[in-house]
Amino acid sequence: MIVRQAANVLEIMEFFAQTRKPATLAEIADHFGWPRSSTFNLLATLSEKGYLYEPRPRAGFYPTPRWLAMARLISEVEPLPPWTHTLIAELSAETGETASIVAPAGVMAVFIDVVESQAPIRYFATVGHRVPIHATASGRALLLQYSPEERDSVYRKIEFKQYGPSTPISIEAVEIELRNSIERGYCVSFADYSRDLAGAAIPLPIGDRRLSVVVAGPEFRIGPKIAEVAALIARTVDRLRPKGPG
Amino acid sequence: MIVRQAANVLEIMEFFAQTRKPATLAEIADHFGWPRSSTFNLLATLSEKGYLYEPRPRAGFYPTPRWLAMARLISEVEPLPPWTHTLIAELSAETGETASIVAPAGVMAVFIDVVESQAPIRYFATVGHRVPIHATASGRALLLQYSPEERDSVYRKIEFKQYGPSTPISIEAVEIELRNSIERGYCVSFADYSRDLAGAAIPLPIGDRRLSVVVAGPEFRIGPKIAEVAALIARTVDRLRPKGPG
DNA sequence: TGAAAATGTACATATATGTGAATTTATATG
DNA sequence: CATATAAATTCACATATATGTACATTTTCA
Numbered sequence: 294m295i296v297r298q299a300a301n302v303l304e305i306m307e308f309f310a311q312t313r314k315p316a317t318l319a320e321i322a323d324h325f326g327w328p329r330s331s332t333f334n335l336l337a338t339l340s341e342k343g344y345l346y347e348p349r350p351r352a353g354f355y356p357t358p359r360w361l362a363m364a365r366l367i368s369e370v371e372p373l374p375p376w377t378h379t380l381i382a383e384l385s386a387e388t389g390e391t392a393s394i395v396a397p398a399g400v401m402a403v404f405i406d407v408v409e410s411q412a413p414i415r416y417f418a419t420v421g422h423r424v425p426i427h428a429t430a431s432g433r434a435l436l437l438q439y440s441p442e443e444r445d446s447v448y449r450k451i452e453f454k455q456y457g458p459s460t461p462i463s464i465e466a467v468e469i470e471l472r473n474s475i476e477r478g479y480c481v482s483f484a485d486y487s488r489d490l491a492g493a494a495i496p497l498p499i500g501d502r503r504l505s506v507v508v509a510g511p512e513f514r515i516g517p518k519i520a521e522v523a524a525l526i527a528r529t530v531d532r533l534r535p536k537g538p539g
Numbered sequence: 540m541i542v543r544q545a546a547n548v549l550e551i552m553e554f555f556a557q558t559r560k561p562a563t564l565a566e567i568a569d570h571f572g573w574p575r576s577s578t579f580n581l582l583a584t585l586s587e588k589g590y591l592y593e594p595r596p597r598a599g600f601y602p603t604p605r606w607l608a609m610a611r612l613i614s615e616v617e618p619l620p621p622w623t624h625t626l627i628a629e630l631s632a633e634t635g636e637t638a639s640i641v642a643p644a645g646v647m648a649v650f651i652d653v654v655e656s657q658a659p660i661r662y663f664a665t666v667g668h669r670v671p672i673h674a675t676a677s678g679r680a681l682l683l684q685y686s687p688e689e690r691d692s693v694y695r696k697i698e699f700k701q702y703g704p705s706t707p708i709s710i711e712a713v714e715i716e717l718r719n720s721i722e723r724g725y726c727v728s729f730a731d732y733s734r735d736l737a738g739a740a741i742p743l744p745i746g747d748r749r750l751s752v753v754v755a756g757p758e759f760r761i762g763p764k765i766a767e768v769a770a771l772i773a774r775t776v777d778r779l780r781p782k783g784p785g
Numbered sequence: 786t787g788a789a790a791a792t793g794t795a796c797a798t799a800t801a802t803g804t805g806a807a808t809t810t811a812t813a814t815g
Numbered sequence: 816c817a818t819a820t821a822a823a824t825t826c827a828c829a830t831a832t833a834t835g836t837a838c839a840t841t842t843t844c845a
């Protein structure tokens with residue numbers, strides 16, 4: 294069950310992140326199609342908690358820097374080592390496609406760092422973006438790091454859907470694809486989940502964290518050179534990952 | 540009216556900002572005294588929207604870097620000029636007290652940047668902290684920048700409460716205090732709102748934004764030297780604020 | 786200056802939502 | 816390996832909550 298008002302808080306923040314300017318109650322209500330009274334209650338709540346203020350009289354609300362302060366505190370903890378960002382930056386630069394670091398979230402995989410392609414036609418993804426763990430290259434690169442028992446427990450929660458012609462729609466299909474990935478040396482996906490989208494990924498364990506790196510883009514562009522891309526990912530990881538014990 | 544689930548989202552985030560480590564559903568539910576089922580719904584909502592993930596299997600939830608990405612976008616807009624942070628850093632260092640930049644939010648004043656005192660006994664405030672605009676030094680330094688009409692419209696919304704012995708509990712009392720502040724050259728508050736707390740503040744208009752700087756601490760420590768502190772604030776602002784037109 | 790329009794606020798009520806109890810799944814223990 | 820214990824999930828129902836309506840305030844424009 295979705296908690297509507299919790300989701301609304303996030304929507305309001307995303308709204309401000311997009312518009313980047315103060316907005317009045319009426320503007321926000323109209324934008325979302327919410328009743329004024331409800332919008333009023335929400336804004337009042339956020340204000341009372343110190344997350345919204347009125348930069349100028351009658352010019353509307355805007356988030357306080359408290360969001361930033363909180364987000365910084367939260368993200369200071371086991372941040373990704375800096376070389377992982379260099380990694381996807383280089384990969385994106387060299388391939389011209391979107392590169393990301395991905396982490397598990399139940400039956401989904403979450404993008405936790407992204408460098409977007411600069412091409413006009415590109416894979417559009419942002420930090421926080423989620424995709425099914427079993428139907429994507431990045432997700433399967435995570436599953437490869439699980440024990441068979443752990444994979445089983447994930448499998449049982451998956452609702453297998455036919456997202457595209459090649460989506461694996463059974464546990465066996467996923468397991469087969471995982472075995473193929475091991476032989477191949479990397480994970481791939483050709484529109485398994487998103488139409489026209491192809492990608493290559495490899496596991497990226499860091500400490501005891503199970504992550505993966507993925508490079509993804511339009512099928513027609515990345516498809517023909519998927520093996521090269523995968524090799525590039527592997528080489529770049531080798532080069533950038535600090536050597537030695539620990 | 541407080542929107543409960545909106546407030547809960549904020550509480551969860553603050554919880555993570557404090558503990559700085561993943562937490563399981565049960566831990567979160569117990570911490571807040573929420574029913575497991577409700578907690579489940581909330582966590583599911585935040586996860587589905589890409590704001591929570593599971594860093595390690597069965598080790599609980601933690602916020603994704605999406606919070607940081609969003610907060611950065613939001614705070615990039617008209618950030619405070621860097622010298623304002625230098626200002627409160629210096630003031631805090633020199634006085635040993637807590638120094639802050641404050642902005643209006645209706646009948647309240649919000650702390651939008653804070654450098655805390657290092658003293659064991661100190662004024663504890665964080666970014667986002669809110670205080671009544673009429674019953675605090677920092678708030679009155681904001682009111683000084685309003686036109687009489689604007690002040691009137693604020694006054695009408697204030698619920699005058701006797702927070703302490705010296706709290707102004709009428710429009711006239713506030714106006715008198717404002718006039719005194721102008722003569723004095725700075726605003727003060729002696730436990731007008733918070734017990735044992737005293738502070739000195741001056742207006743800090745930046746562009747068309749109405750802000751104020753305040754230095755606050757325990758009454759016994761800051762009270763005797765309040766005039767010096769105020770003078771220091773004024774001098775430091777003069778020194779740091781860029782000169783010239785604009 | 787005054788009247789109309791837009792915006793913000795309060796409140797009672799119907800209903801969408803949170804929750805207790807039941808069920809399933811995972812982990813610990815003998 | 817079986818059983819006990821704890822955690823996660825589901826679901827139906829009572830209730831806390833979002834909203835329609837009415838009112839107040841502010842702004843716009845003739």
